Amino acid sequence: MKETIYYNGSIQSNKQKLGRVRDISSLALGVGCGILALESLVGFGFYIVGTTLTNLLFIWICCGSEPSKFFVSPKRELLLEGVVENVPGFVMMWCLVYAIVS
Amino acid sequence: MSSVLYIVGGVLVLHAAYSSMEFHLLAKSMHQECTFTTVPSDIIHETVYGLVLIILGAIRSVRNEVAYTVEGSESSEGALKGININVAVKQDHEYLRPIEMKRAVAVSERIGLNDYAEFESRVDFVDLVEKRKEFNQWSEAQ
Numbered sequence: 001m002k003e004t005i006y007y008n009g010s011i012q013s014n015k016q017k018l019g020r021v022r023d024i025s026s027l028a029l030g031v032g033c034g035i036l037a038l039e040s041l042v043g044f045g046f047y048i049v050g051t052t053l054t055n056l057l058f059i060w061i062c063c064g065s066e067p068s069k070f071f072v073s074p075k076r077e078l079l080l081e082g083v084v085e086n087v088p089g090f091v092m093m094w095c096l097v098y099a100i101v102s
Numbered sequence: 103m104s105s106v107l108y109i110v111g112g113v114l115v116l117h118a119a120y121s122s123m124e125f126h127l128l129a130k131s132m133h134q135e136c137t138f139t140t141v142p143s144d145i146i147h148e149t150v151y152g153l154v155l156i157i158l159g160a161i162r163s164v165r166n167e168v169a170y171t172v173e174g175s176e177s178s179e180g181a182l183k184g185i186n187i188n189v190a191v192k193q194d195h196e197y198l199r200p201i202e203m204k205r206a207v208a209v210s211e212r213i214g215l216n217d218y219a220e221f222e223s224r225v226d227f228v229d230l231v232e233k234r235k236e237f238n239q240w241s242e243a244q
Contacts, residue, residue: 007206009217010199017164017198024160031115032153035122036141054157061161062197070198101119102126 006072014070018058019082025054026086027093034097047090051083104162111155118148166193172214 029050033043055078059067067074122141140146170188191212193199200206210216 005203006201007199007203010201010206014198014201020164021157021160025157028111028115028153028156028160031119032149035115035119035149036146037122037126050153057157058161062164064195069200069202070195072201097119101123 010070011072015077017062018078021054021058021062022051022082022086023089025051026090030090030093031097033090033094034099034101037098037102038094043094047087048083051086052079055079104159107155107159107162111152111159114148114152114155118145118152121145121148161197165197166195166199168192169209169213171212 026047029047032050033046036046038046059065059074059078063070063074067078071077122145125141125145169191171191172188175187175189191209193209194205199209
C-alpha cells in the first residue's frame, strides 16, 4: 500500500487553530456555566455537551465535513484530545463567574 | 466579521450575567419564601445565544489569510502596467491547510516559497560585494 506523506507545517498550523477555538470555547462555556449557576455534575455535563457541539461545528465549518484532509487521526484529535486539557480553564471561569453572580 | 460576533456575543453574555446577578440578589432577599432552583428561562436563552455567537466568532477567526507571491509579475492592466507587483494567492481551503504533501506544497510553490528559504537567505551568507555591485548598476541606470 502506498504511504501518504504529510506536510508538517500544515499539521502544526491546523492544530494551532483547533487549539485556539478550543481555548476560547472552553473559557466561554465556563462563563456560561457560572451565569446559569450550575453545580457539580450538571456543570461538567454542560461542558461536555458544549465542547462536543463546538467540535462538530469545527468539523462542519472548518473541515468542510472532511476532517481526514486536515488531521492525521481526525477522530482522536478532534473529538477526544484537548477535551480534558481545557477542563482547568473551564473550571476557573466557572468558579469565578459563579462567585461573582451568586 | 469575527470581531462583530465577539462583541455581540459578549454583550449578550454580559447582560445575562448582570440579570443573573440581580436574580440571585432578589432570591436571597426573599429567604424562605423563595424556592427557585434555576435561573429564569430568558437568562438561559440569552446565555446560550451569546455563547453560540462567541464560539462562531472563534471559528471565524481562524480563517486563512491571503498570501502574496515573493517574486511578483508584471501587471498588464491600467495605471500599474509594466510595474512588478506581487500577486495575491488564495489558499485552497478557507480555514485550514491540507496536510497531504502534494496539496500542501502546491500553494507554497505558487507563492514561491520553500522550506529552506530561511537557510538560503541567511544574512551571513549573502554576497554583499555582489549585491552592492548590482545596486550600483541599478542606481546608475535610474
